[in-house]
Amino acid sequence: MDQSVARVQRAAEAGGAAAVEFLRALIRLQAEGEAAVQGRVAEACAALGCQVERRRYRPAEVVLKDEFAAEAAMATDQREAVLARLPGAGGGRSVIFFAHPDGEPFQPEHGWMHDPLAGEVDGGRIHGWGVADDLAGVATMVEAIQVLRDAGLRPKGDVILASTPSKRHARGVHALLHGGVAADAAVYLHPAESGIGMREVKALAAGQLIFKVIVPGRLPATNEPGHAAFAHVAVNPVDKAMVVLAALRALDARRGERVHHPALDAAIGRSTNLLVGDIRTLGDGRASRVAPAVQLFCALSFPPGEKLAAVQAEVEAAMAEAAAADPFLRDTPPVLHFLSGVTGAEVPLDHPLWTATSEAVRLGTGQVPEINPLHTSSDIRNPMVQSGIPCVGLGPLCGDLTQNGGRDEWVDEADYRRGVAVVAALIALWCGVEPAG
Incomplete structure (x- = not known):
């Protein structure tokens, strides 16, 4: 020594x-x-x-x-x-x-x-x-x-x-x-x-992108305090959130197939992941009322070598694709907010x-x-x-x-x-x- x-x-x-x-x-x-x-x-x-x-x-x-x-x-x-x-x-x-x-x-x-x-x-x-x-x-x-x-x-x-x-x-x-x-x-x-x-x-x-998606709905045309009887004429944002979740799962699957880093693959068998860490309605929490929107909080990890801006663009494209495929979301699209991002x-x-x-x-x-x-x-x-x-x-x-x-x-x-x-x-x-x- x-x-x-x-x-x-x-x-x-x-x-x-x-x-x-x-x-x-x-x-x-x-x-x-x-x-x-x-x-x-x-x-x-x-x-x-x-x-x-x-x-x-x-x-x-x-x-x-x-x-x-x-x-x-x-x-x-x-x-x-x-x-x-x-x-x-x-x-x-x-x-x-x-x-x-x-x-x-x-x-x-x-x-x-x-x-x-x-x-x-x-x-x-x-x-x-x-x-x-x-x-x-x-x-x-x-x-x-x-x-x-x-x-x-x-x-x-x-x-x-x-x-x-x-x-x-x-x-x-x-x-x-x-x-x-x-x-x-x-x-x-x-x-x-x-x-x-x-x-x-x-x-x-690894790098990480944190973002939230606000998925809109449409309240029924009524002044009644309860919405259950009018649910069929409302657009429930919980249902539309399922559309957005499906788009995020599809994006995650595509990235998992395409994006690889030898150290991450060896450690956990995957080099990128998209986690939906929190889902909440933006209403008052009552079961008898349609919420105006649903909010998704998400984190996306990506390996060194990927550019933060490119990852953001993929998320934007996935949200645009989901909105274009749904008649309601096409006219009232989800709102995407990027909260923070770091490069690996x-x-x-x-x-x-x-x-x-x-x-x-x-x-x-x-x-x-x-x-x-x-x-x-x-x-x-x-x-x-x-x-x-x-x-x-x-x-x-x-x-x-x-x-x-x-x-x-x-x-x-x-x-x-x-x-x-x-x-x-x-x-x-x-x-x-x-x-x-």
Whole structure:
């Protein structure tokens, strides 16, 4: 083993308890708000010798490539990203590590067994609001720099740390990328939701299109409060929604036959899917009245290589075809709203970033990592799509995520500590290191 990596591993082991305490401190600071968390991150990075900026931006003003979100889906307040640069000694490759400090909106009636803002450690798990989504990622990149410092090493290439808001299309990393931040590679640090922790690397993110379809009906010509007796002279939007659903199923089937990606086909036997995730009437919910319309919420996943605009065009064509084939919908067509869309991206297995990441994980866990290609719309796409910077993602074992309806969100303590060691080793392998001072 390279002596530098061995020094990193020894320093990570010695500093493991302190790394846990830093993460717990970030969890507790959430009681004071996101600005307090970002302030602590900036303070820690400055103490490690980083050049720190705190950049303010408005998500709606960030211009994106091959991505969009409807205004109603976006965060509107001005946000702040913490950007910390550790200058390299020279002669090495640079890297951006990024993670997001913002989590799901706090719910006072949370029903947790553990205090969500205390950072309790119980049974080898660190519990806390947002600990897995994504305070552990933020803490990992800061503590990895601490490990290098404790090991007496300095990277040859620049290391950039970015604590950037992400939830609700906050677009923090986008703002930095389009604001001139660049490097030879990027790494998204986020705990692994799939159950194998640091043995997993995200190297492929499928794209995703979110849309809704409002299918109209026609009320019966009556002032009676009940419509059951007049149902035969109404147009029930539930019936017309079946027409639209059939068109969406047909589109899904055509795409499933035509669109293929080897990694996705191997993992789940299919490379694209169209999910109708929610159906609701836009009436008052009474069984005795015809609703004016039915609303369908849909998500369509598509592999890297497909263009977002082309996928949108396919959905538009399918809706137009469905309307043209139905006498009522021909005159009163469904209304299609695209709510958000992101483009997929991937890092090939022969890329030097994958090689360095795989080796860092192997050294830190004793096992060669697996690639999970099923993280649809993962933030690893952002540096690749927006700036052409190769990017992978990794993070420790976690569970009970609040965003998935879970309680007592947690990160595995031992795997978090391993994660710090892996990231520090990755800096050594990718950027190169030399003795400090």
